[in-house]
Amino acid sequence: SAVISQKPSRDICQRGTSLTIQCQVDSQVTMMFWYRQQPGQSLTLIATANQGSEATYESGFVIDKFPISRPNLTFSTLTVSNMSPEDSSIYLCSVAESMNTEAFFGQGTRLTVV
Amino acid sequence: AQTVTQSQPEMSVQEAETVTLSCTYDTSENNYYLFWYKQPPSRQMILVIRQEAYKQQNATENRFSVNFQKAAKSFSLKISDSQLGDTAMYFCAFMNGSSNTGKLIFGQGTTLQVKP
Numbered sequence: 534s535a536v537i538s539q540k541p542s543r544d545i546c547q548r549g550t551s552l553t554i555q556c557q558v559d560s561q562v563t564m565m566f567w568y569r570q571q572p573g574q575s576l577t578l579i580a581t582a583n584q585g586s587e588a589t590y591e592s593g594f595v596i597d598k599f600p601i602s603r604p605n606l607t608f609s610t611l612t613v614s615n616m617s618p619e620d621s622s623i624y625l626c627s628v629a630e631s632m633n634t635e636a637f638f639g640q641g642t643r644l645t646v647v
Numbered sequence: 648a649q650t651v652t653q654s655q656p657e658m659s660v661q662e663a664e665t666v667t668l669s670c671t672y673d674t675s676e677n678n679y680y681l682f683w684y685k686q687p688p689s690r691q692m693i694l695v696i697r698q699e700a701y702k703q704q705n706a707t708e709n710r711f712s713v714n715f716q717k718a719a720k721s722f723s724l725k726i727s728d729s730q731l732g733d734t735a736m737y738f739c740a741f742m743n744g745s746s747n748t749g750k751l752i753f754g755q756g757t758t759l760q761v762k763p
Contacts, residue, residue: 534694563749566749566750566751574755574756575753576751577753578750578751578752581748581749627692629749632747632748632749633680633742633747633749634749635680635697636694636751637694638684638692638693640690640691641690641691
């Protein structure tokens, strides 16, 4: 399975600022995803990070709020923009080596907005 | 739209005993995959087991096995000989194999406490 490194592991941020989360994989993967896990809740898909093109966002998530980059097959970033306390969550990077294979997850970024 | 339901918010089991976590799902697809993930306090999501819908045989991984009832759209996880390290939140997840998007839809999760 792919080894996924996600940074930072946690951060406390002021409202109105932005935070960029990095996801690095030790091998080339076809699929990369970003999920959000609000406190005590399940995981919700934010978007699929597409290599070399704009990410595909799920309903309720927009590019202006969660810009995503994926310059190559091993790296992606998620930015949480203009943060408010409601953005306090765990953000998880997930990868799949090909379609219809199991997904593996990074260790997550615990974000607290004050 | 596909949905995944875990009706047990919390479960507990004595060490060395067996516990079963429930999961039901709703889909009109025939080609799909089901997963159980474990999330310990460290936050790391760990794949426990995977089941392809086209396979009749229930998947097994060491102490973990599933009871896949396709007609009933049920996918329960059985943990045998429970260990303290099994304490975690467990998520059931669905992937639509026909869409080729790789997206996972998660249930609400079940918190499992293994007691010594």
